[in-house]
Amino acid sequence: MKTDVSHFDQLPDAALVPVKAFSAVMDAGDSTIWRRAKTEPDFPQPIRLGTKCTRWKVGDIRAFIAARAAA
DSSP, X not given: OOOOOTTGXXXXXXXXXXXXXXXXXHTXXXXXXXXXXXXXXXXXXXXXXXXXXXXXXXXXXXXXXXXXXXX
8 A cells, every 4th residue: 555645845955754655656666765765866865863763855756856847
């Protein structure tokens, strides 16, 4: 089951989302998001908030998608 991201456009750029939301927006698997974050320098990078809590900035995700659309 996919994560509901219908509210993604209403989130502020500073909002932080988990990998499940990021993968739903990108229509990719969680492992693909992790792999790309590790291997692609221009891919949005995760922010570690704790030992078991990692999030991505909504603004970084939007900028990445916009850059891909412009290319």
